[in-house]
Amino acid sequence: MLGLFSGLLAGLLAHTASAEAFDSSTLRKVRDTGVIVLGYRVDSAPFSYLDEKLRPIGYSLELCGHITEAIKKHLHKPELELKLVAVTSATRMPLVANGSVDLECGVTTNTLERQKTQAFSTTTFVAETRLLSKRSAGVRGLGDLRGKPVASTIATTSIQLLHQANLNEQLGLKILIGQDDRDAFRLLQSGRAIAYAMDDVLLRMLLLSVANAGDYEISAEAFSVEPYAIGLPRADAGFKALVDETLAGLYRRGEIQAIYRRWFQSALPSRGLNLQLPMSEAFKRVVAHPTDSADPQHYR
Structure with missing residues (x-):
């Protein structure tokens, strides 16, 4: 009986430690409001753009969709509301910095200068x-x-x-x-x-x-x-850890390959255009060894 109790206690402690690892102000806000806010670009295909019904779609948004599902699962909130906010080159970073946007799902380069006002996920593309x-x-x-x-x-x-x-x-x-x-x-x-x-x-x-x-x-x-990444609130290690683990899981399981082909090597939904762009050697290295480095030399 003592052994069973010890096993149950160890399992409970492990679950608690896992939950605390992802504890964050952003996740608490999402839990309390029942809403997660995604920023998107209206005309930055194939990363983020509007389809014929004016719905935001694209590579970055698909990645953010996986992250959103991970957040719902972590918070035990399958009914979580998704709010989409259009951003531009000029407004995307200020909206993340002031907390108006939880995930910026567009086309943004991770740089050391930008890290002064916001955080970035694991690299999602290298241009x-x-x-x-x-x-x-x-x-x-x-x-x-x-x-x-x-x-x-x-x-x-x-x-x-x-x-x-x-x-x-x-x-x-x-x-x-x-x-x-x-x-x-x-x-x-x-x-x-x-x-x-x-x-x-x-x-x-x-x-x-x-x-x-x-x-x-x-x-x-x-x-x-240019290492692209998803924009995140600054100084929220728990939220970043959940985002990064979700992306790393896509890379580890090989799911990123089909996602990449859908947006870079196939006819784009609503556009019919095909970039026919194979995955770069730099991004292949990221998939094999995920990184959030802002140093361009890391990708050469």
Whole structure:
């Protein structure tokens, strides 16, 4: 009898320790309100965009769907309400930082600077910043843009890269800022900008949407590595642990392979466009050994 009691007690203590490992202010808020808030982007396919019925879908949202189910299970709240809030490049991080959004399920790079105001999950994708230009312009790198206008999107790592390169290399760039990716791309299309600096996967997606894609080229040279992650409230280790374990489980069980193929190697729902983008070697390494590193060198 004593042995049985000891076994039951050990099991209870193990369950309690597991529950405490995921204890967090965010989870308490979700439990008390019965609502979890997800931020999404309206036009950042394949990561987050609206389908023909104006419902948010995409790779990042599917990952957040798995996280939401894990939260429901952990809190024993299958009836948990899901509230979806549209965010932009400019509003996504402030809304996470002030607690308005619990999970930012869009397309955001994890950086040390951004970690000052919010946390990030395990890496969910690895992109690289490149230049998009018209073939006739002969742009191969930033040096070819000396003294010329170049576009990027507001509140992105790409715009920061341009400002830093402009300062360090005295390029004399005229940096034009788009309010979103399509707005920045229009600056290139109209000839107001000679090139558009942005993450390669997003540039590929934009080119799939135009009839004259052959008139443009993406630079072979990459200027930075961009580890994407889901945005989380800062200083909430328990919530981050639950999110990271959910993603690591998808990676460990191999479920990420089908999820990746659905959004990067198949016709996109409501768009019919196919990026035909194999998983990069950098992201394969993340899947094999999950990391939340913000250091670009970790992914090279």
